[in-house]
Amino acid sequence: MAEKHTEGFYDSPEGVDVRGRYDGEFAEILTREALLFVAGLQREFREQIRHAMERRREAQRRYDAGGLPGFDPATRFIRESDWVCAPIPPAIANRMVEITGPVDRKMVINALNSGAKVFMADFEDALSPSWENLMRGQVNLRDAINGTISFDDGERKKIYRLNEKTAKLFVRPRGWHLPEAHVLVDGEPATGCLVDFGLFFFHNHAAYRAAHGEGHGPFFYLPKIEHSREARIWNSVFDRAERSAGIPSGSIRSTVLIETLPAAFQMDEILYELRSHSAGLNCGRWDYIFSYVKTLRSHPDRLLPDRVAVGMTQHFMRSYSDLLVRTCHRRGVHAMGGMAAQIPIRGDPAANEEALEAVRRDKLREVRAGHDGTWAAHPGLIPSIAEVFAAGLAGRENFIEAVARDDAAGIGEDDLLQRPTGRRTMEGMRLNTRVGIQYLAAWLAGTGSVPLYNLMEDAATAEISRVQNWQWLRYVAVLDGEGVKVAVTPELFARVAEEEMGRIEREVGGEKFKRGRYREACDMFARQCTAPELGDFLTLDAYNLIVVHHPGSGSRL
Structure with missing residues (x-):
């Protein structure tokens, strides 16, 4: 039931100031209790977040002075010892195709109906974080989880509703570095990801339990992490949320995107920090290429070739993928592949088939590498990708037990840092x-x-x-x-x-x-x-x- 509120004003608790436009539907999300929950997260973790961001800057200063990322000798015992993460919940054991996209209403319905195993609803890279987009997204996801979502497309004269069978819902909040300027806690902007996570969890954790059983969900993707200390903060956020809601420890599960160069040297450590809340790692390969340049920005010998030449056949990219598979399977969780960004080419069947064939080759490479699933940017890609992964999985739900990739044990710092080759044009x-x-x-x-x-x-x-x-x-x-x-x-x-x-x-x-x-x-x-x-x-x-x-x-x- 929606909280009572003063008409035209959000019912904000002491110390919380909501500066975004008032809307009656938004007020159903921005209840006093929900804002108290978000404010509690902000107050408990803001100093840890500040410290983690300063440590990022310190690391970048070392790289700018000529240093390179590498494996941390202090955490060798984590990388070399035998431990595993909590078992994967049955509801998300099979994730062979995941579709991603923003949280607008029509997209949410189409993605959940797409035939993918998972829809990652994105508050981060696929969303312009205006107040309207963020709050409408929270409303849309609440309605989707409760099965009440619909969209009346007057232009196409079509009403969109959920199918009986839908994809499992994961949510990606923003990264640690992004503020939410429309929500102030004690006079300063809240951390964007705590707003995204806090509002979604507060309103929807009970619906996950109803759908998947006690102790299974909600499910999240975590972006832009650079070090295990940032994963440790997320683990503490999850612990606090579970205690607050009175749900079993380990109910929340998260997949971390390895999409920064420093994080490639921290895969074991990141999983270790999240081991009771982990659902694996993902090769966020586009951001990873961006991070390679950003991290090594003061190294003139690290110039990239054209963007189209920096694919997964480059040694540093292939090494990162192989190490991720080995690390995840050794620790008992999913190793997810990267994004297929192609979209259908209308009006040119030959060009469209050529693009689909490129997607199939890329996904076959991922299957052979041992990835348990992969991402698609458009529903039109899902049948082709599913066919490739279904053939590779051969009746299994994933490769966790079947593909250990022990041949990747020898991947070292030089492999992850090898200079890319190709033309600049x-x-x-x-x-x-x-x-x-x-x-x-x-x-x-x-x-x-x-x-x-x-x-x-x-x-x-x-x-x-x-x-x-x-x-x-x-x-x-x-x-x-x-x-x-x-x-x-x-x-x-x-x-x-x-x-x-x-x-x-x-x-x-x-x-x-x-x-x-x-x-x-x-x-x-x-x-x-x-x-x-x-x-x-x-x-x-x-x-x-x-x-x-x-x-x-x-x-x-």
Whole structure:
């Protein structure tokens, strides 16, 4: 039952100020008790979070001074000793295809109905974190879990409802580094992931128990972790949530995305910290490429080739995947594969079949590597991926017992850090620029998952575009293409940006271009690519442009 509230004001407890627009449906999520729960998480863990973020900065200063990430000698005993995580709950034993996407209402219904085993509802890379998107997402997921969700598409004259059988729901909150500027606790912005996790858990943990049985859920994905100390904080958050709700310890399960270069050296340690709450690790390969550049930004010998050349056949990428499989299976949990970002190519059957064949080859590689499942960005990919994984699993639910990957035991620091090979081209820089500008324009307008050039782009792929341009500019990389070799200079980049803006205008159409935020996005993208120091995240710089405070929405005094 929804909490009573003063009309037009959220019923905020002492010390909590909600600055987002008031909405009656949002008030059903932002109840006094739910906000008390979120505030309790913020107050208990904010100093630990600050410490962890400072330790991130300290590590980056070491890398900037010439150091490299590596395995921690102090935790060798964890890597070398025999221990396993808690058994995987039966409800999520088979995760061979997972679909991911933002939390808008139609997407939630379609993803749950897609035929995938899991839908990862994303409050992070696939979502522009406006107040409206975040709170509508919480409403949508509550309704989905309770089976009451529907969507009336007046334009298509179609009503969307859930099928009888749906995917299991996982939720990805934002990373530790992102604030929630619309919710203040004791006068400072709350940590974004604690708001996302806290509101979702508070309202929905009982529905998970009803669906899956006592001790099984809710289920989460955890992004952007760089060190096991950050996993330890999450484990403590989970413990507190379970105690608060009076549910068995270990009910919450989480899969950690290994999508930062430092985390690749911490896989055992991360699983160890979360061992009662773990459902495995995932190869977040697009963010991993971004993190490789960001972490090694002061190493001029680490220039990446074109983004399209940095695939899983590169030695450092294959080593990371193989080590993840070995680590997870040794510890009794899932080793999830990476995202297939392709989307159906309408009107060109030959090109569409070629794209699907590329997906099949990629997923066959993952099956042969021992991954228990994988990600898809579009429902149209699910039948092809499921066919590949079903054949590989051969009746099993996963490979945890069947594929130990002991041959990966010899993977060392040099393997994970080996320099990528391939060409750097003008077309690569042009593609980076087109994608970065268009993604950022969509993000500023409220859309965080954007189809561009037959791929589904999110913040991770846009980050690769940004940091690769920055890296090439910083070290005056020499590019092939357009008949000559050319050095990347600010003057060249400025010309390319203007030329690509012209191409974007032609592609999207003049009127849509004028109505959009393309010029604003271009200016921001160019500033980030040419900045003397590489910014940590594209969206941190852009976030203040989508924050809209409504002071009157807070609690009435």
